[in-house]
Amino acid sequence: xxxxxxxxxxxxxxAVEVLKGVDIEAxxxxxxxxxxxxxxxxxxxxxxxxxxxxxxxxEIWIGDRMVNSVAPKDRDIAMVFQSYALYPxxxxxxxxxxxxxxxxxxxxxxxxxIARVASLLQIEPLLARKxxxxxxxxxxxxxxxxALVRDPKLFxxxxxxxxxxxxxxxxxxxxIKKLHQRVGKxxxxxxxxxxxxxxxxxxxxxxxxGQVQQFDEPDTIYNRPANIFxxxxxxxxxxxxxxxxxxxxxxxxxxxxxxxxxxxASLALHDxxxxxxxxxxxxxxxxxxxxxxxxxxxxxxxxxxxMTAPVEVVEPTGAETMAVMKFGELEVVGRFSPDEAPxxxxxxxLAVDMSRACLFDPATQKRI
Numbered sequence: 152x153x154x155x156x157x158x159x160x161x162x163x164x165x166a167v168e169v170l171k172g173v174d175i176e177a178x179x180x181x182x183x184x185x186x187x188x189x190x191x192x193x194x195x196x197x198x199x200x201x202x203x204x205x206x207x208x209x210e211i212w213i214g215d216r217m218v219n220s221v222a223p224k225d226r227d228i229a230m231v232f233q234s235y236a237l238y239p240x241x242x243x244x245x246x247x248x249x250x251x252x253x254x255x256x257x258x259x260x261x262x263x264x265i266a267r268v269a270s271l272l273q274i275e276p277l278l279a280r281k282x283x284x285x286x287x288x289x290x291x292x293x294x295x296x297x298a299l300v301r302d303p304k305l306f307x308x309x310x311x312x313x314x315x316x317x318x319x320x321x322x323x324x325x326x327i328k329k330l331h332q333r334v335g336k337x338x339x340x341x342x343x344x345x346x347x348x349x350x351x352x353x354x355x356x357x358x359x360x361g362q363v364q365q366f367d368e369p370d371t372i373y374n375r376p377a378n379i380f381x382x383x384x385x386x387x388x389x390x391x392x393x394x395x396x397x398x399x400x401x402x403x404x405x406x407x408x409x410x411x412x413x414x415x416a417s418l419a420l421h422d423x424x425x426x427x428x429x430x431x432x433x434x435x436x437x438x439x440x441x442x443x444x445x446x447x448x449x450x451x452x453x454x455x456x457x458m459t460a461p462v463e464v465v466e467p468t469g470a471e472t473m474a475v476m477k478f479g480e481l482e483v484v485g486r487f488s489p490d491e492a493p494x495x496x497x498x499x500x501l502a503v504d505m506s507r508a509c510l511f512d513p514a515t516q517k518r519i
Contacts (some may be wrong), residue, residue, distance in 0.1 A: 153214030160209035171361040184352035191358040229298035237282040379516040410480035418456035418472040436509035442485035445500040454506025
């Protein structure tokens with residue numbers, strides 16, 4: 152195993168700058184996710200770590216060796232691709248052995264490695280089959296098995312689950328997490344799915360337009376996002392953003408914004424945030440799960456503020472109910488348990504957990 156360090160990494164394709172000074176460090180045995188929308192540079196970054204793309208400037212270190220000019224085959228890495236990249240005319244056993252054959256690994260060592268990995272991934276019954284005889288999930292296990300038999304310093308995953316259906320993605324996510332817990336290899340995992348990143352990674356690098364917007368633990372990124380982009384990208388449904396201003400009522404700082412009936416809502420701020428932002432415009436960020444129906448349990452609860460809002464659309468999903476409400480001209484999404492679900496057309500009494508709310512600067516879009 153080895154650590155991974157990326158320092159001020161830049162990549163140009165002609166006049167187009169795709170990566171703009173990326174810094175990331177993965178400790179030995181850590182699982183890092185690179186997440187962001189299409190075109191943000193995450194797959195280019197992974198390809199540069201693998202040696203499949205050249206470095207314009209900056210440094211890539213695997214362990215104590217800078218690998219900028221090292222050929223991919225000499226970096227001691229293993230990569231799992233979105234397309235599986237299995238040889239269709241070879242059996243599963245032959246696919247797994249191919250890399251070892253090309254490196255001159257003795258046959259008995261190949262056999263032992265394949266047996267060990269096949270047992271780990273529970274694909275022993277598939278070893279004689281061809282890829283065309285396998286399901287998508289089975290092919291992905293074989294692709295991971297081919298990487299595992301190499302026993303590399305570093306695992307790289309390039310959106311490995313994007314070709315699978317929703318249920319199989321959830322199952323394979325669990326398998327990948329269990330696999331990492333067993334083998335403990337340093338792993339870099341690229342995905343556009345923020346749920347995959349949140350559930351798998353020990354730390355997440357959220358990328359946008361060739362830059363890392365925030366690199367931190369999943370809980371920190373979700374609850375204390377660095378800026379509006381991170382706050383909106385991480386979470387489904389995404390965070391609600393409300394244009395507001397800070398006012399004061401009897402010395403208590405309030406965040407105030409217009410409502411649909413022509414009035415306004417003023418929600419009390421806590422923990423000294425209001426003193427830092429008084430008498431200025433802000434963007435209030437509230438996650439859907441931090442809106443709830445007013446009840447005896449919310450009354451007097453620290454950090455809770457109350458208001459009402461008309462309900463426009465109700466979307467039951469079974470375990471929870473989504474509701475679209477109007478805050479002035481803005482549509483806001485709330486996530487409710489079925490027993491407190493609103494009805495369409497209701498003017499719903501809301502409790503807003505302001506202790507979990509975020510404030511952003513409208514100009515810089517950074518969290519205040």
